[in-house]
Amino acid sequence: MPPKEQRLLKIGVLGCGPIAQAAHFESCVKARNTELYAICDVAADLLERMAATHQPRRAYSDYSTMLADPEVEAVIVATSDAFHVPAAELALRAGKHVLCEKPLGLTVEEVEGLRATVEKTGLVLQVGHMKRFDAGLQAARDFIENEMGQMLALKAWYCDSTHRYAMTDAVQPAMVSSRLARRPEGDPKADLHRYYLLTHGSHLVDTARYLGGELVEVEARLSQRFGAYCWFVDVSYANGALGHLDLTVAVRMDWHEGFQVYGERGSVVGKTFNPWFYRSSEVDIFHEATASTTRVLGADGHFYRRQLESFADTILHSWPMLGAGIEDGVASVRAMVAIAESARTGRPVKLADVQGGVE
Numbered sequence: 001m002p003p004k005e006q007r008l009l010k011i012g013v014l015g016c017g018p019i020a021q022a023a024h025f026e027s028c029v030k031a032r033n034t035e036l037y038a039i040c041d042v043a044a045d046l047l048e049r050m051a052a053t054h055q056p057r058r059a060y061s062d063y064s065t066m067l068a069d070p071e072v073e074a075v076i077v078a079t080s081d082a083f084h085v086p087a088a089e090l091a092l093r094a095g096k097h098v099l100c101e102k103p104l105g106l107t108v109e110e111v112e113g114l115r116a117t118v119e120k121t122g123l124v125l126q127v128g129h130m131k132r133f134d135a136g137l138q139a140a141r142d143f144i145e146n147e148m149g150q151m152l153a154l155k156a157w158y159c160d161s162t163h164r165y166a167m168t169d170a171v172q173p174a175m176v177s178s179r180l181a182r183r184p185e186g187d188p189k190a191d192l193h194r195y196y197l198l199t200h201g202s203h204l205v206d207t208a209r210y211l212g213g214e215l216v217e218v219e220a221r222l223s224q225r226f227g228a229y230c231w232f233v234d235v236s237y238a239n240g241a242l243g244h245l246d247l248t249v250a251v252r253m254d255w256h257e258g259f260q261v262y263g264e265r266g267s268v269v270g271k272t273f274n275p276w277f278y279r280s281s282e283v284d285i286f287h288e289a290t291a292s293t294t295r296v297l298g299a300d301g302h303f304y305r306r307q308l309e310s311f312a313d314t315i316l317h318s319w320p321m322l323g324a325g326i327e328d329g330v331a332s333v334r335a336m337v338a339i340a341e342s343a344r345t346g347r348p349v350k351l352a353d354v355q356g357g358v359e
Contacts, residue, residue, distance in 0.1 A: 002032040009312040010037035012058075012066050012096070014087055015078035016050040017041075018175050019101060022276070023130075023304040024076050025054045030305050033312040037073075040066045043180035050176070063087065067094035074124075074315060076308075077101055081198060082184035085110045088125065092117050097124040099311050103202040104329030107357040108337055111330045118326045126311045126321060127329040129206040131272070133306035133322075135299030136281030140261065140268045141211055143285045149264030151239060154212040157246035158204035159256035160196075167255075168276045193222075194358045196229050196249045197336055204247050205335045206324060211261060211268075214238035215335055217350045222343040228252075233339055265289060278302050 011028050013020055016039060028036035038058040041047045051059040060066040067075070067090060074097035077087045085105040088098045104127050105111040118125045131137060144151065189195050209215060217236040222229065228250060235243030248256075257272040258281070270283040280299035287294065300306060313319040324332075331351070338349040340358040 001030045005033045007316055008033055008035040009316055010035050010071055010073045011076060011308075012038035012040060012060075012069070012072040012074070013056075013076045013078055014040050014063060014066070014091075015080075016043070016046045017078065017080075017177075017181065020076075020078040021050070021175055022172050024078050024308075025050065027302070027305040027308045028076075029054065030302070031309045031312065033309055033316060037071060038066050038069065042182045043178035045180060046176060046178040063090065067091060067096060072096060074099065074311070079182075080184050081106060081188065083182075085114050088114055089117055092121045092123050092125065095121075095123070097311075097315050099126045099128060099308065100329070101128040102206070102324075102329075103198050103333060103336070104326075105333055106198070108330075108334055108355050111333045115326045115330055124311070124315050124321070125326050125329075126307075126314070127324040127326075127332070128307065129203070129210075129324040129328065129332075130275065130303040130307045131203060131207055132210055132324060133303045133310065134272070134281050134301070135296050136270060136272070136283035137207065137210065139285065139294075139296045140259075140270055140281075140283050143266065143268060144211060144261060144263065147287070148261070148266050148268075151212065151237070151241040152262040152264070153242045153244075154208065154235075154237070154259065154261045155244045155246075156204060156208050156211070156259040157248075157257060158200055158207075159246065159248040159251040159253075160200055161255045162250045162252055164250070164255060164274060168274060171276055193224075193229060194340075197231070197247070197340060197358050200249055201231070201247050201336050201339065202332055204245055205332050205339075206328065207259065208235065208243060208245055209328065209331060209335075210324075211259060212237050212239070212241060212243060214331070215243070215351055217348055218335065218338045218342050219348040220339045220342040221346075231339060231343060233342075275303060 040060040075091040077100040220233040231247040233245040261268040272281040278301040334351045337354045342349040
């Protein structure tokens with residue numbers, strides 16, 4: 001890991017659950033420009049276990065108390081989805097910058113309200129779409145923006161696998177849970193249609209936007225068979241390109257994620273791996289002018305750590321935000337609501353027209 005810089009951003013992590021244990025605690029410790037200063041969770045047993053493991057300077061059982069600590073400069077919101085917006089709002093009002101896990105929120109109205117708070121405070125809010133820090137995707141975006149010319153079409157797919165846990169359980173830390181953990185009302189997984197679209201669809205939508213630009217309209221179909229869900233989504237981009245998105249949970253095969261982009265002066269084909277392998281995407285960039293192909297090799301695949309370092313650079317050094325900002329978070333929620341509405345009604349839906357949440 002790179003050596004620590006002299007000036008470190010002091011981070012407080014809200015939530016000691018799976019995503020914090022698998023990604024955020026380690027990222028805070030390993031990042032060149034951050035310190036895991038504080039952690040917070042209402043479950044006393046979980047808080048004690050994580051504090052002993054990761055050694056933050058402070059451990060809080062009350063979020064308001066952590067936010068009142070003047071040493072905490074930024075907060076990572078690593079809670080259940082339903083708590084993202086309220087927790088981010090409190091942090092911003094307390095003068096803390098925020099890195100919030102995806103999806104940013106559950107409804108268009110609440111994320112629009114959060115955007116108003118971000119604008120009012122002038123603080124940094126970054127959404128945890130960590131795939132933007134995949135070196136393969138970054139190379140693809142650089143080619144698209146600077147060499148490819150006009151985009152003709154973009155296809156992207158995100159297909160979770162029935163075998164994912166046989167693979168990921170072998171590489172992730174053993175997760176610690178607590179019966180005292182705070183959970184949202186009801187079971188988020190009770191409605192799998194909604195849960196899959198929010199949890200997995202948010203990744204697919206953000207990749208499509210990161211590479212292709214703004215989405216203006218979607219037309220979606222949903223097939224539900226043998227416990228699997230498949231959304232095929234035709235997309236209209238603001239730049240005039242066509243798009244097609246495939247979200248399937250779960251395919252009876254290996255993890256299947258990637259994209260194809262067809263452009264004026266070349267094309268891009270990408271294969272993306274399960275993020276817990278910390279392996280950058282295999283992206284082949286075809287240059288029409290030289291009839292050659294290039295690929296990024298030997299890339300740093302710790303997307304969560306790289307995401308956090310970029311977040312800290314934006315705050316400490318006023319560097320441009322490379323991650324997903326508030327506008328990206330809002331647009332992603334709008335896209336998922338539009339996809340759900342289109343699949344339900346059988347009609348095309350404009351993102352600008354949607355309200356409410358995924359139904």
